[in-house]
Amino acid sequence: MTIYHGSNIKVEHPKILVNGFYKDFGYGFYCTNIELQARRWALTKRGASVISLFDYTPSEKLKKLTFEKMTEEWLDFVVDCRRGIEHDYDIVEGPMADDQIWDYVEEFVSGRISREAFWELVKFRHPTHQIVFCTAEALKTIRYERSETL
Numbered sequence: 001m002t003i004y005h006g007s008n009i010k011v012e013h014p015k016i017l018v019n020g021f022y023k024d025f026g027y028g029f030y031c032t033n034i035e036l037q038a039r040r041w042a043l044t045k046r047g048a049s050v051i052s053l054f055d056y057t058p059s060e061k062l063k064k065l066t067f068e069k070m071t072e073e074w075l076d077f078v079v080d081c082r083r084g085i086e087h088d089y090d091i092v093e094g095p096m097a098d099d100q101i102w103d104y105v106e107e108f109v110s111g112r113i114s115r116e117a118f119w120e121l122v123k124f125r126h127p128t129h130q131i132v133f134c135t136a137e138a139l140k141t142i143r144y145e146r147s148e149t150l
Contacts, residue, residue: 006041067094
């Protein structure tokens with residue numbers, strides 16, 4: 001399966017970056033199976049806009065968590081990860097809390113909107129996808145193919 005990573009550089013040798021900024025599924029190397037989404041990621045970076053393509057071969061030996069869609073469990077997991085609570089998964093895959101959705105998550109966490117209101121606000125959003133490789137073993141499941149400067 002081909003997956004994409006949007007950045008400002010060609011990424012031939014992916015790394016897990018721990019930078020103090022908590023993301024949806026914690027620290028790791030983030031990719032997507034939606035090329036347009038990777039292009040959007042790349043275009044938000046300063047400097048060049050580059051998408052790197054990888055071949056991903058799943059491994060049954062790794063601990064993987066998959067969210068097929070936004071659910072109560074997904075919301076709780078994203079909130080925990082954004083708060084810096086670590087997990088022990090090698091790979092996590094599912095929908096992305098983009099900036100707009102993250103604003104709704106913040107509203108929910110602060111108590112300004114209810115769970116029900118959160119779900120009403122996000123149900124009309126376009127589909128998103130992310131897969132994060134959280135461990136060195138997980139990174140072994142992807143192989144660099146090529147990069148494209150936009």
